[in-house]
Amino acid sequence: NAGVTQTPKFQVLKTGQSMTLQCAQDMNHNSMYWYRQDPGMGLRLIYYSASEGTTDKGEVPNGYNVSRLNKREFSLRLESAAPSQTSVYFCASSVGRELNTDTQYFGPGTRLTVL
Amino acid sequence: QKEVEQNSGPLSVPEGAIASLNCTYSDRGSQSFFWYRQYSGKSPELIMFIYSNGDKEDGRFTAQLNKASQYVSLLIRDSQPSDSATYLCAVSPFSGGYQKVTFGTGTKLQVIP
Numbered sequence: 001n002a003g004v005t006q007t008p009k010f011q012v013l014k015t016g017q018s019m020t021l022q023c024a025q026d027m028n029h030n031s032m033y034w035y036r037q038d039p040g041m042g043l044r045l046i047y048y049s050a051s052e053g054t055t056d057k058g059e060v061p062n063g064y065n066v067s068r069l070n071k072r073e074f075s076l077r078l079e080s081a082a083p084s085q086t087s088v089y090f091c092a093s094s095v096g097r098e099l100n101t102d103t104q105y106f107g108p109g110t111r112l113t114v115l
Numbered sequence: 116q117k118e119v120e121q122n123s124g125p126l127s128v129p130e131g132a133i134a135s136l137n138c139t140y141s142d143r144g145s146q147s148f149f150w151y152r153q154y155s156g157k158s159p160e161l162i163m164f165i166y167s168n169g170d171k172e173d174g175r176f177t178a179q180l181n182k183a184s185q186y187v188s189l190l191i192r193d194s195q196p197s198d199s200a201t202y203l204c205a206v207s208p209f210s211g212g213y214q215k216v217t218f219g220t221g222t223k224l225q226v227i228p
Contacts, residue, residue, distance in 0.1 A: 040123075040220060041220065042119075042203070042218045042219060042220040042221065043159070043203070043218040044218075045215075045216075090158055090159070102147075103149070103161050103164060104161075104216060105161070106158040106159050106160070107158060108157070108158050109157075109158050
């Protein structure tokens with residue numbers, strides 16, 4: 001099992017360009033998440049999908065959109081990139097059962113620079 | 116006030132010593148607590164979780180939870196240079212269904228050979 005995979009690993013954009021970050025998991029998890037990690041800020045939730053067919057905003061959703069394509073795949077789109085979106089983006093997934101031990105598993109991350 | 120607070124470090128300990136990492140949280144309704152390890156340039160990986168007051172041991176790692184004082188800690192016994200990483204504390208209120216997890220900014224641990 002590959003776990004959680006993300007593409008691309010690195011990306012450089014110019015201000016105003018758009019792109020989509022891809023995420024897929026092969027663990028049959030119900031819930032998927034997108035985080036960004038900035039120095040001194042920790043991991044902040046952008047969007048999440050509790051189950052296939054649903055998506056909801058997290059702590060910092062402005063400037064992003066998501067699509068839960070199917071149970072395996074959850075993509076993050078930047079419609080008009082801004083320098084403030086320079087960050088490391090992590091996708092994560094979890095079983096999503098109503099258990100207090102539900103654990104999130106992270107992908108390797110995408111390092112995005114917006115010039 | 117941050118919801119989950121950790122000392123950013125770096126915390127330096129000699130090889131073989133006990134490393135003690137601390138985390139405090141503000142939401143008294145928090146029920147699930149996680150420790151993740153993150154090597155530089157890598158993604159977070161789960162070390163252990165705890166949800167009952169007291170200690171939970173897993174190999175060289177012990178998580179300690181005190182809900183009354185709103186803190187959770189991670190002890191690493193016999194620290195090794197390979198333990199050098201940033202340790203993230205994560206807290207969840209577990210309201211059912213979606214697991215809203217709030218992460219601390221992490222403590223950087225350096226184990227000196």
